[in-house]
Amino acid sequence: MTMSAGDTLTQDHAPVEDVGAHKGIEGRSLGQIAWFRLKHDKIAMLSMFMIILILLLAILAPLITKVLGVDPTTFYRAAVDPDKGFLPKGGPLGSGISGDHLLGVEPGTGRDTLARLLYGARISLLIALSATVVSVVIGTILGALAGYLGGKMDAFISRLMDLLLAFPQLILLIAMTPVFVTLLDQLGVPGTPGRVLYLIVFIGFFGWPYFGRIIRGQVLSLREREFVEAARSLGAGTGHVLFRQLLPNLWASILVFSSLIIPTYIGTEAALSFLGVGVVPPTPTWGNMLGDSVRYARVDPLYLFIPGLALFTVVLFFNLFGDALRDVLDPRGSR
Amino acid sequence: MTTPSSTATPEAPKQTGDPLLRVEGLRKYFPIKRGIIFQKKVGDVKAVDGVSFTVSSGETLGLVGESGCGKSTTGRLLNRLLEPTDGKVFFDGKDVSHISASDMRPLRRDIQMIFQDPYSSLNPRHNIGTIVGAPFRIQNIKTEQGVKRSVQELLERVGLNPEHYNRYPHEFSGGQRQRIGIARALALRPKMIICDEPVSALDVSIQAQVINLLEDLQNEFNLAYIFIAHDLSVVRHISDRVAVMYLGKIMELTDRDRLYQEPVNPYTHSLLSAVPVPDPHKEGRRERIILTGDLPSPVNPPSGCVFRTRCYKAQQKCKEEMPQLLEVAPGHWSACHFPEEKQLI
Ligand SMILES: Nc1ncnc2c1ncn2[C@@H]1O[C@H](COP(=O)(O)OP(=O)(O)OP(=O)(O)O)[C@@H](O)[C@H]1O
Ligand code: SF4
Numbered sequence: 001m002t003m004s005a006g007d008t009l010t011q012d013h014a015p016v017e018d019v020g021a022h023k024g025i026e027g028r029s030l031g032q033i034a035w036f037r038l039k040h041d042k043i044a045m046l047s048m049f050m051i052i053l054i055l056l057l058a059i060l061a062p063l064i065t066k067v068l069g070v071d072p073t074t075f076y077r078a079a080v081d082p083d084k085g086f087l088p089k090g091g092p093l094g095s096g097i098s099g100d101h102l103l104g105v106e107p108g109t110g111r112d113t114l115a116r117l118l119y120g121a122r123i124s125l126l127i128a129l130s131a132t133v134v135s136v137v138i139g140t141i142l143g144a145l146a147g148y149l150g151g152k153m154d155a156f157i158s159r160l161m162d163l164l165l166a167f168p169q170l171i172l173l174i175a176m177t178p179v180f181v182t183l184l185d186q187l188g189v190p191g192t193p194g195r196v197l198y199l200i201v202f203i204g205f206f207g208w209p210y211f212g213r214i215i216r217g218q219v220l221s222l223r224e225r226e227f228v229e230a231a232r233s234l235g236a237g238t239g240h241v242l243f244r245q246l247l248p249n250l251w252a253s254i255l256v257f258s259s260l261i262i263p264t265y266i267g268t269e270a271a272l273s274f275l276g277v278g279v280v281p282p283t284p285t286w287g288n289m290l291g292d293s294v295r296y297a298r299v300d301p302l303y304l305f306i307p308g309l310a311l312f313t314v315v316l317f318f319n320l321f322g323d324a325l326r327d328v329l330d331p332r333g334s335r
Numbered sequence: 336m337t338t339p340s341s342t343a344t345p346e347a348p349k350q351t352g353d354p355l356l357r358v359e360g361l362r363k364y365f366p367i368k369r370g371i372i373f374q375k376k377v378g379d380v381k382a383v384d385g386v387s388f389t390v391s392s393g394e395t396l397g398l399v400g401e402s403g404c405g406k407s408t409t410g411r412l413l414n415r416l417l418e419p420t421d422g423k424v425f426f427d428g429k430d431v432s433h434i435s436a437s438d439m440r441p442l443r444r445d446i447q448m449i450f451q452d453p454y455s456s457l458n459p460r461h462n463i464g465t466i467v468g469a470p471f472r473i474q475n476i477k478t479e480q481g482v483k484r485s486v487q488e489l490l491e492r493v494g495l496n497p498e499h500y501n502r503y504p505h506e507f508s509g510g511q512r513q514r515i516g517i518a519r520a521l522a523l524r525p526k527m528i529i530c531d532e533p534v535s536a537l538d539v540s541i542q543a544q545v546i547n548l549l550e551d552l553q554n555e556f557n558l559a560y561i562f563i564a565h566d567l568s569v570v571r572h573i574s575d576r577v578a579v580m581y582l583g584k585i586m587e588l589t590d591r592d593r594l595y596q597e598p599v600n601p602y603t604h605s606l607l608s609a610v611p612v613p614d615p616h617k618e619g620r621r622e623r624i625i626l627t628g629d630l631p632s633p634v635n636p637p638s639g640c641v642f643r644t645r646c647y648k649a650q651q652k653c654k655e656e657m658p659q660l661l662e663v664a665p666g667h668w669s670a671c672h673f674p675e676e677k678q679l680i
């Protein structure tokens with residue numbers, strides 16, 4: 001009998017040395033290694049910090065506004081000037097920024113911009129994150145089934161993905177919204193929650209083929225790996241292979257592409273609300289704030305700039321984080 | 336000399352009772368389809384084309400042939416990862432050729448597999464405990480001392496540190512990974528292990544260690560091996576009998592010593608002449624047969640004898656008539672119209 005030490009002498013280079021040098025007996029998984037590398041990536045850490053900060057601000061919006069003594073739906077009559085067409089009173093560039101209203105007020109109504117921005121973040125992020133979950137779940141399941149089972153299943157799912165990706169979803173959404181909103185109303189789902197739900201489902205549904213294609217491609221190459229055959233020769237069924245063997249190898253892609261698709265969904269939601277087919281006032285979202293502010297761009301440019309900057313920041317940091325994650329999880333994928 | 340029909344099975348000479356595995360006229364044709372929506376079958380890849388052999392318990396059958404001759408496909412047919420197009424596989428007397436996945440499940444404990452590529456045969460996201468413990472979990476087997484203890488015993492048995500239970504595949508060398516694969520195959524105490532080129536991806540120095548380990552385990556657990564390799568030198572040491580395959584067919588099948596010393600099939604001769612001989616005196620006297628021409632495609636194999644396009648002895652008859660696998664001497668089977676008479680060396 002030969003001992004494994006023989007192997008280490010001749011066969012291997014780096015990994016074995018590593019094993020020996022390791023203090024404990026605990027191994028390091030690929031995930032732990034990726035996290036270790038991520039921690040040493042400054043941009044990744046900065047963008048992660050910013051994303052967490054923005055999420056916290058959104059989650060804590062009710063608390064923050066309470067402390068500041070403002071409210072997103074109250075009309076602060078005192079902050080607007082009825083003689084000048086209800087434009088904000090004072091502040092730089094006619095924004096109405098003051099001690100009471102740190103980011104000014106909305107022209108016309110006098111609603112507090114900071115409160116609306118914070119509450120708007122809640123809706124915008126809720127829609128984007130939930131829609132991403134919808135896309136990931138549908139895309140991963142159908143993509144993995146198509147890739148693993150192949151044949152007719154693959155042909156059907158692949159054509160369905162082509163079809164959905166070719167759909168002009170924005171136009172469809174604009175056309176369909178009134179129909180759905182009335183339908184939801186009749187079903188007794190009230191305005192805003194109904195619209196939020198509808199946007200989540202709609203954006204999420206039209207986005208799954210994007211994940212589906214990526215996952216299908218990954219599964220196509222993974223299923224040829226011998227560990228799949230090993231599991232099958234032990235008697236594992238499709239469920240075990242998909243969820244126990246393949247899924248752990250898909251998490252990296254799922255994470256990377258989620259963090260890259262979240263910002264595009266934030267953008268989609270903003271675009272829809274901007275066009276007035278998303279969530280409508282008085283419920284604030286960054287999209288409808290932007291849509292509203294365009295009319296006042298000349299007299300109150302900061303009112304346009306503030307939600308615009310918020311949108312830009314979130315999208316930027318999500319993208320930076322997604323890129324860093326991709327580099328860390330799959331060095332070969334870096335372009 | 337007997338002249339059996341084409342379905343007769345070449346058996347080990349000292350056969351007593353039923354063999355562990357009996358394969359009769361096994362075929363696997365992969366259809367080639369064209370078209371995206373309306374798929375039309377335009378031909379077949381004849382990966383395995385009428386293969387028969389037996390394996391007794393505790394025995395090692397070497398399965399040798401060039402790349403693409405259908406060795407892996409044969410292995411996958413035996414453990415029913417693939418369903419045969421034709422022919423039969425009997426395991427432990429039971430016909431498993433077309434049994435359902437659920438009927439096959441309990442039998443999988445007895446037939447295990449070791450793979451060629453130590454990098455792709457272990458799931459990179461699972462630790463060693465999960466990988467070697469998978470057989471117990473998938474087959475729903477409770478072990479006396481618990482899965483963890485059993486896994487650690489297995490690791491120890493294949494020469495790995497049982498403390499490395501929580502480590503991941505990327506932390507091991509190729510040889511160590513192959514040992515992990517062996518531990519996994521061993522977990523359910525199978526009766527037969529299909530080793531699909533288990534050492535081809537390893538350094539020569541480590542090949543011997545892994546083969547030694549396989550031999551030790553065979554003696555300890557009375558395992559039957561089907562040992563797949565693409566050259567005759569690797570299987571020489573471990574095999575009891577060797578089958579030489581070419582384009583989905585068995586060309587020659589006999590005892591190890593006989594095959595290496597008195598091969599009768601021209602294809603075996605060609606393969607053996609490529610294997611270096613340690614004795615330079617013999618090496619000088621040996622005639623070298625160089626295989627000329629390309630390997631024909633299994634989609635369109637040559638008529639008659641599949642080897643005729645590259646055979647140094649090919650004649651008109653080889654083109655017209657397919658040679659049957661016949662018993663040229665007790666326990667020595669060969670498919671050739673013009674077998675070699677003289678000894679190789
Ligand atoms: N799933 C499949 N679909 C179509 N053709 C296949 C499939 N699997 C194998 N083949 C073909 O069958 C033939 C035999 O393949 P197989 O893998 O059994 O060869 P092999 O002897 O194991 O070769 P190697 O030494 O390269 O591993 C090859 O021509 C291969 O292309
Ligand atoms: S049958 Fe003819 S072609 Fe085939 S191996 Fe024999 S001599 Fe060669």
Ligand SMILES: [Mg+2]
Pocket residue numbers: 406407408531
């Ligand atoms: Mg092979």
